[in-house]
Amino acid sequence: MSDEQTVFIVDDDAAVRESLALLLEASGFTIAQYETGNAFLEALSADSTGCLIIDVRMPGLSGLEVQKRLVDRNATLPVIIMTGHGDLPMAVKAMKAGAVDFLEKPFDLAGLTESVTNALNKSAENLLEANQAAEIGRRLARLTERERQVLDELVIGNLNKVIAFNLSISPRTVEIHRAHAMEKMQARNLAHLVRLAITAGVVPNISAAD
Amino acid sequence: MSDEQTVFIVDDDAAVRESLALLLEASGFTIAQYETGNAFLEALSADSTGCLIIDVRMPGLSGLEVQKRLVDRNATLPVIIMTGHGDLPMAVKAMKAGAVDFLEKPFDLAGLTESVTNALNKSAENLLEANQAAEIGRRLARLTERERQVLDELVIGNLNKVIAFNLSISPRTVEIHRAHAMEKMQARNLAHLVRLAITAGVVPNISAAD
DNA sequence: AATACGCTACGTAGTTACCCTCATTTTAAA
DNA sequence: TTTAAAATGAGGGTAACTACGTAGCGTATT
Secondary structure, three states: OHHHEEEEOOOOOHHHHHHHHHHHHHHOOOOEEEEOOHHHHHOOOOOEEEEEEEEEEOOOOOOOHHHHHHHHOOOOOOOOEEOOOOHHHHHHHHHHHHOOOOEOOOOOHHHHHHHHHHHHHHHHHHHHHHHHHHHHEEEEEEEOHHHHHHHHHHHHOOOHHHHHHHOOHHHHHHEEEEHHEEEEEEEEHHHHHHHHHHHOOOOOOOOOOO | OOOOEEEEEEEEOOOHHHHHHHHHHHHHHHHHHHEHHHHHHHHHHOOEEEEEEEEEOOOOOOOOHHHHHHHHHOOOOEEEEEOOOOOHHHHHHHHHOOEEEEEEEOHHHHHHHHHHHHHHHHHHHHHHHHHHHHHHHHHHHHOOHHHHHHHHHHHHOOOOHHHHHHHOOOOOHHHHHHHHHHHHHOOOOHHHHHHHHHOOOOOOOOOOOO
8 A cells, every 4th residue: 555646647638638647747746647437447456546537528438437436446536527618417417426626628737736636635534534444344354243243232332231131142251252342343442442333334323312 | 493394595586586486386395585695694594494596696695605604604504506507617616615416597397306305305314413413512511521521531431540540530529420421411321422422523433543 | 698509529338340260061164 | 173153150350330428619599
């Protein structure tokens, strides 16, 4: 996992790619260019970080379709959509689908670098959160069935003996699973465990409910 | 706090307002019309629910400005922006500012009712969450200084004696504040308390950190 | 001025809950 | 058959909850 962020440029028009690349490289960004959405998607690895600048209208996959593929793939790469002529419905669609910004050709340098900088910042944030969630997910995955059941009951706040009753096992056994779960989750205490569980989405956190 | 959702329509053009209102009323929506952003903002009460359909270009406050006022006011009303002629930069700006949708005049009925329905659903969700958060906030507000300090330490997972040391009071006193905090927060147990605290934003929930 | 109330603070004592060590049995997978 | 997970028990120590009392301090009410 490198810290290096790349600006991925996808456009079927080589002239557009080149001029974009030149502008951005001059501003110190690292660039990768692709002619088609497919070429980009194939080249993209799971640990790529940065942002994507992509044309909406292209032969093959459209920008919107590529964006959709990224979402399906669980990639958190921020997407900047390019469009030649103000195409409002498409812009709205792209924004709803999570595009972080929109560029109208021809673009001005100031707006471009600002957009890219914002996107890269967002990418860095995403990466942090994703890493956190992934790490907690890995720990969760190491729990056995029973340990996981006990964890679920713990974050609800059930006592050992209640958990024992619910799972039809002895309180002693619950203690053991509990200790194992705490160890595997690397939770320092119950409060910490609950926070980890919420971050991992194990429980819906909203709960004033009586 | 009524369950009734209202579609607020703001446009300086009476003809547009009327036709929109007719269309939407025919579909069973409750409508309120305003000629200017200011008139709408003044009429809007804190417990109004529904959505706002507003023109971008108007004398006085623009749609974007009204949107901004809503955000400043902490109103969670979903905003649908209307525009006469595909104005891309404005659309992007509005979406970034949190508009849920975009309508191009002239609008077709199908798209319109769908947009409004989505916006109203979102409004209902927002309301639920806002109510939850507000309720927890009210409980938090009833805590005394000390109780709040103890709560902060509790959600970190500190033991009573550690809390006692940190606050330079006796463990016995911590116990008392702890009990009061639990009672005022209506927390059934420590796990519940931690979840309430996270929902209220007392602690950053992300925390695999060692 | 007197009284009441709430917040803070502390102690003792009994009870429950939790955690750990030592030790054993069953079961299912490798 | 070896190994890992699961299950359980006895016993002891620590932490937490509850109940009952004491006490100073500031504010509001009478």
